Amino acid sequence: MPNGTAPNPRHFAFLLFADFGHIAPTLGPARELLARGHRVTYVVDERFRPAVEEAGATAVTYTSARGDFYRAADPTPDRLAREGYELLLDTVRTVFPRAMDHFAADAPDVILYDYETVAPARVAARLLDAVPVQVSPSHAANETFSLRRQMWDADHPLMRRGASVLIEFMTSHGIGVQELGRYGAEWDERNLVFLPRAFQIRGDSFDERFAFVGPTVTEPPAGTWTPPADGRRTALVSLGTEAGDRHAFFRVCAEAFDPAEWHVVMTLGRGADLDRLGPLPAHVEAHAWLPHPAVLPHAAVLVCHAGMGSIMEALYHGTPVVALPRAHELDLSARRLEECGVGRSLPRRGVTARRLSDAVAGLLADPLLPRRLAEMRTAVREAGGAVRAADLLEDWAAERPSPAAAGA
Incomplete structure (x- = not known):
């Protein structure tokens, strides 16, 4: 599709964990969507405003409560649980209100999120009538493989407190008890995975709900770095x-x-x-x-x-x-x-x-x-990268009536 010629421009919103490794894989698809004439908005920690704006997207920023776990030399399970709980609170108390304030007058057609921002993104998608899409910067999860169980001790007291926070947050926004399982699942009905199926753990067990689009690798300008001339x-x-x-x-x-x-x-x-x-x-x-x-x-x-x-x-x-x-x-x-x-x-x-x-x-x-x-x-x-991701996102966005069609 030629640049800027989308016959039905859409609005895509990203709510992602405040980590470069979660944001960077989405920038290629974002650039592709923008080149096709769509709009892209990130609700993102202030630190990542430059990366988002350099890609051409709009940055709606906040200040994350994220600590330094990922930079700690020897992180422990207790530290992981503590920071995970604090980040959960941050997503429902800071990220969600910031997103809803911004999108109240400009609702997105699609909300993309990762496994760290499940709660605010899925509730926001419900309230805004947007199509939810889960993205996986690392291994995806399904009924066969659980990343959550690999990372978290379900019996840790903070994990139980976190579950209570999620239940309270979701029910306060109209999600009934019978729906909590679906809203708390590790995957969605539409999933973009930024690695090839061949590298995914138990990749053969993932069905058509999961699109393994791989990474978008951007080649730097010539002369960025020169290898040694001595053959080492x-x-x-x-x-x-x-x-x-x-x-x-x-x-x-x-x-x-x-x-x-x-x-x-x-x-x-x-x-x-x-x-x-x-x-x-x-x-x-x-x-x-x-x-x-x-x-x-x-x-x-x-x-x-x-x-x-x-x-x-x-x-x-x-x-x-x-x-x-x-x-x-x-x-x-x-x-x-x-x-x-x-x-x-x-x-x-x-x-x-x-x-x-x-x-x-x-x-x-x-x-x-x-x-x-x-x-x-x-x-x-051959996984498809940014082009395949954008193709899929356009298809999924079409599941939501466009503003023009809705007003017709």
């Missing part, structure tokens, strides 16, 4: 965009790669203090941030935290991954890399340069690795 292999090392203080880990990585054979590129995280790393060996370059797709086509391996965005970019370029996850769904993704034969997983705690070096060497020596990487690269690239 390149290793890319990252802990994601919000890594925080991980300088000891990065120093281990610097020691793990033989300078005679490797050139190491490190991205420490936005706002990182590069000076805290101290003097670096000549074969290591460090950046606060650098677009990974600038490096990955030249990289022999990615060492990362198992964030799905990093994994998908690597597999899009056919780059194997050594993952050092620290908690929750990152562990699942690291294990999935091994199951698919395209990566290795190491525990972050107690990692040494020798153990990391051995893991990289063992992965690259696997004779089946090239074939498995090629298969996964094809699966990622």
Whole structure:
């Protein structure tokens, strides 16, 4: 469809968890929708206004109560439960009122949300008569596989309190007791999953309600980064965009790669203090941030935290991954890399340069690795990305009568 020629322009709204890894996968589909002449609005933490507005969408902002769990060196189940409960309160007390205030005079046709914003988004969609669509930046859930059960201890006191908060919130907005199961489910009737089915845990068990559209990988401008001219292999090392203080880990990585054979590129995280790393060996370059797709086509391996965005970019370029996850769904993704034969997983705690070096060497020596990487690269690239996601969203939006049709 040519740019800006949507015969029936629609309004799409995103209510997403305040984390770059949840927002970034949606920006490609948002840009595609905008290019087709639709409108896109994000209800988003103020920190992410620049990313949203750079994509061309409207940002309706608030200040999230999110803490630093994802940046904590060793998150515990209790800490996960506490922050999860606080974020739940935040979604119903801050995000929901902010969204309803804004959309009262300009209701969206479609509301997209993730598993962290289920409560406000589903209730808002009901009240605004919008089509709800759940998006999954990581593994989706269905009747066979539950991400919630993998991450949360259902018997934790804060989880029970959270369930009470949800019930009170939903019933206060007219959702009857008999409907609570449907409104509290881990999936919806329409689901966009930003990974290929081949990487989804128990992917064959997911039916037509789930569209595995894969990632949208944007190639950076030419000259963003230049590989070494001496023929050494390149290793890319990252802990994601919000890594925080991980300088000891990065120093281990610097020691793990033989300078005679490797050139190491490190991205420490936005706002990182590069000076805290101290003097670096000549074969290591460090950046606060650098677009990974600038490096990955030249990289022999990615060492990362198992964030799905990093994994998908690597597999899009056919780059194997050594993952050092620290908690929750990152562990699942690291294990999935091994199951698919395209990566290795190491525990972050107690990692040494020798153990990391051995893991990289063992992965690259696997004779089946090239074939498995090629298969996964094809699966990622053929999933459909932003174009397929936008096609589906236009179809789902058509289930709601357009303003023009409603007034006819």
